[in-house]
Amino acid sequence: MAKATKTKRASVTVRGPHKMPVHLFVNRQDYELHVEPRRTLLDALRKDLGLTGAKKVCDEGTCGACTVIVDGKPVYSCLTLAIECEEKSIETIEALAQDGKLHALQQAFIEEDAYQCGFCTPGQIMSLKALLDENPNPTLDDVKRAVSGNLCRCGAYPKIFRAGLRAAEILRSKKGA
């Protein structure tokens, strides 16, 4: 993120305050939006695209409930501007299950009962997805670190990290099969 901001700042003239077009590639689909440059990715997803899976809890980068994956990296979408995401690939919880089949993480969260209220769950799952995409053999520490920026007030932590490890196992066994 930091890098993208820097190059843009150097090469682009002032944007806004008026709405401007932005092209977003979300969950393998193209969207043309008109947003104010200050629109966060979280608001663009929730309000403009109706994708309400990512949650707004603090809107200032302290809870992780708004986590989505941008170009393979987990980001707090409340700290990311929609216009920063032009040309990038965005993944949200809504596209995790495919062809009516749950992703291994979703399956593992159910098996381990890794939530209570579920409000942090989309963020937890997306943080773990970014980890597992990159590292199919995570240690307990890797898993904990991956969700260390995702608060869970229901305190489902022990189950969340068990679910992370379990999902890795499921994915490995699928690959092996």
Next chain:
Amino acid sequence: MKKFSGTEPKAQHKGASDGATAVQERETTKLVGQSIPRVDAIDKVLGKTQYPGDLSRPDMVFMKVLLARRPHARIKKIDSSATLATPGVMAVFTASDVPCNEYGLIEPDQPVLCGDVVRYIGDKVALVIAQNEHAAIIGRERLVVDYEDLPAITDPRRALDSSALILHAAKKTNLLAQRRIRKGNIESGFTKADVIVESEYVTPHQEHAYLQPEAGLAYLDEQGRVVIETAAQWSHDDRHQIAHALGLPQDQVRVIYTYGGGAFGGKEDVSIQIVLALAAWKLRKPVKLIWDRDESIIGHHKRHPYIIKAKWGATRDGKLTAIQMDLLSDAGAYASSSREVLNNATAMCTGPYECENVWVDSRAVYTNNPTCGAFRGFGAPQVEFAAEMQMNKLAEALDMDSVELRKKNLWRNGSIQATGAPVPEPVGVIKVLEAAARAAAWPVKKSSSKRLETKKRGFGVACGFKNVGYGFGFDEKCTVTLELHGRSEIEKVVVRAGASDAGQGAHTILTQFVADALDVPLEKIQLVTGDTSEADPVGSCSASRLAFMLGQAVRGAAELAKEKWRTQSERPVKATYRFKPRPTTPLDPETGRGDPAISYCYAAQIAEVEVDTATGQVTVLKLISAHDVGKAVNPQQLIGQIEGGAAQGLGWATVEHFVMKDGFVMTPNFTLYLIPTVLDVPEIMNTVVLEDPDPQGPQGARGVGEMGLIPAAPALVAAVHDATGVWFDQLPLTPERVLKGLQSVP
């Protein structure tokens, strides 16, 4: 008694039983006792669950609430002309727009919108409704309120001073409630004591910090009723309070709950419900509102801070002879449930220990601090922190093992409470303590732990108990209707029970109870829980009560329904049952005598900590919990409840530092108010579950929702003492406080 350990239960799935006998097969088809996945599991992992903030309607408009953000002031004038001139702004509502401008969970002492005086920073002053959220925000900024600041009472110890301003003029005093217990003869109790331990404990505000901030959508339905979609803890009571404030008959108000993103007691009081309903009712348009995090933290009630003076005496051989407690609770600006929390605190401040001589004085006072009310434990965590600290200090003073000392005094069958009533049986607190001690291999030798120069380890133990249901004479009930559809065979069961589920799992266990009571598979069960016009009143989702009450109401309704199914030809069959638990009584105002609790649940915890004496950092390495739950309805969810509660209890004792200054909240966000992260919970959480059936509960179940939190803080502080030799009587144990405490010893 059955027993299982928390690390074990895995989701069990019903499978073909090859060659099992009929009896065994029957056993395995029972769902109560099995870890079935939550009914809402799939939607939650898909991100499809709709929470209040996710709701929308095509023509909705947006509302922002102007909070007072000053602790005590007279409102001289509100000028909304600039707001109304703001493009997009549709309306501004103030006190004079509210038909009956008062509300409150127990007593309506809080204005919906303040007209003359604001009494704390979270008081609501005006509503701005606009075409879009941004215009509402700008419009709110342009409201000009002319205040005259008044002196604020921010120290509860000063609230009853003769010079203190009276917050609620009609009451003529800032004393909101007082209780007392007089049992035996306290003086002779202290005379008989060989050791006396005296301390003052200070417990802080705690913020619920549920991740889902208050939000909702209100509109008028086809029948002209005002509908409020939100998520809180007691839909039927919300409806009652909304109807009262709007001056409408109850049937003109519909409250519909979605799933909630956490509550923990913090959504028991009304927050945004009435103002949303008011705006939709006035404008006849759908109105949406979402609180920002700081609005949530400032705008909803907190856990009561308590100042507790404790003086306990015991004989040389460890028998308690006298318990004297003085409790002072900061209620904040409005009554909320302070009186009820004080009831609990008073009745439970002796801990689950029997003592012949008890003297308790307790008071709740109004201040200009945030209003306090329900929070998981409802007064029990504060007073039991003090009680358990006293037991651990007595053990030290007597040079006795703290588990042994407890066992000499803990309630058992036949014990009498401080209020004079027998403890509801069976009393399982000794068993949970023994189970925790066994699991921890107590007494744990410190020598077995690594001791780095600056890192000191220690172990600590505490017990806890909590009443199930409201008690204290409250007319408690829980109504459920079952509808059986089909002809000769039951094809569908509709369950009408207005039970809120903010993550506790109430809906899942409700289906488990229904499936077993009617012998139908889960797929045939349809829940109607959210809508007050469709579901029966079950009471609040609080007080560790829902599993207990729902289970019994379902049992009653199922018996009636089955009987009708057999004897009547009319279909569908409909049966309604209202469960009332055994009656309780309020405490006598002079003596405190009474029978306060329907039943109790029990727990014991043992914590292992590491204290970094260079930084003051306290790390919890291990937490062992043992709980008597009567019957684990869904073992996997139960463990989640216990571990989650424990995390909140450990947070309250360590990282959760709610800072107030002159009536202002200095920690209105998650940068400043920390809650435990995955790295703050103990590496090892071991939970032992005992099932000693409660004859009053459904299939023996008690309650469990609040228990995980209660012993955590005193167990942790005892472990810190074991590690460092220092007692910390004030929560939370911030690194600064720990360092200061360590410096105080030579």
